[in-house]
Amino acid sequence: MLDPALLIRADSGITTLTLNRPAARNALSVALMTEMEAALAAIAADRSVKVVILAANGPAFCAGHDLKEMRGLKGRDAVAEVFALCSRVMTAIVRLPQPVIAKVHGMATAAGCQLVASCDLAYGAATAHFATPGVNIGLFCSTPMVALSRAVGRKQAMEMLLSGRPVDASLAEAWGLINKAVEPEQLDAVVAEMAGLIAAKSANTVTVGKEAFYRQMEMGLDQAYAYASEVMTTNMLARDAAEGIDAFLEKRPPRWEGC
Known part of the structure; x- marks a missing residue:
């Protein structure tokens, strides 16, 4: 049996969703996004869940769309459905009744950066990096742009989108993409403290x-x-x-x- 692409753990009103495709740098395959959409719908209907933490296994947080899978798609409709699915997942995070906290330990690129920008709060390890590098491969990060441009200033968003260069965690904090950059060994504790603080509210x-x-x-x-x-x-x-x-x-x- 293959490991599930998304791990779900609930504890004391806090549900953690963990991207679990470490070998693929947690790229957002159709299967993973479908699991995320279903999990978010279930959480939205579950009054016992107070806070959601979005985490990932492996060295990267999320490398964006699964480009190998995307290149194998046939026809405009198939490609459009993948981007529509991704947009539904991002919108579901924003519309979710519960706050969502991104816990970013590694690189978050393209749709992975979009995922971080879509969350209500985000904390990153000091070693994490963020990028919208689609312009480097001839594919402008247009859908990640929607979330990114609502999280950071216009010129900062355009710098990331036009240059494709990674932004380190300290600059991501200064620009407002994440709430705080912390030492890697402190990341779990910082996110757990914030999740517990929110979970204790009405x-x-x-x-x-x-x-x-x-x-x-x-x-x-x-x-x-x-x-x-x-x-x-x-x-x-x-x-x-x-x-x-x-x-x-x-x-x-x-x-x-x-x-």
């Missing part, structure tokens, strides 16, 4: 906040404030908000109900 509040964050970013200022005010009004009337405020005033830990 799941309902976190879900409401994540959805509102991405929706308001697509709006003009007046519309964003009107929308956010409606969201906050509804949130204020939720049981967890009442419990959280009472707990704060009474100087005790809150007892979340998740609603």
Whole structure:
């Protein structure tokens, strides 16, 4: 039996999805992306999951699309379906009710860099590198560009897309592609601490906040404030908000109900 392309582990409200094609540098094959899409759909419906960690086995985080597989495709429709599948996976991460944290220990290139940019939070080992090198092989990273241009500044994104050169973890942190670059031996602990911190919050509040964050970013200022005010009004009337405020005033830990 072949090892599964995606490993799934759940522990105390935290689900870890681990890309498991180390020999292929965790390239996003159709099989791997299909497993990811199914896993994300199951997580979205599972109220016991509070946080998702996206990790990878082997020396690389993700080398992007499986180019050998892509070269074997016949016809425009077959190629288009692969990119559509990848776009659905990336969108599912953004739309997932639970926050997703990327734990990047090695190179993340092309669609692998897109994967990092799509996550809500990202932490990288100081030895990690990030690149959108499609321009080097005649294939501009147009779909990775969507996530990248929403994570970093315009000129930083264009530098990566036009040059194809790798960016190290410290520069990725400065540009906002990752939250923090840490020593490799500290990466697991840093990600676990952040995941545990988020998992201890009201799941309902976190879900409401994540959805509102991405929706308001697509709006003009007046519309964003009107929308956010409606969201906050509804949130204020939720049981967890009442419990959280009472707990704060009474100087005790809150007892979340998740609603």
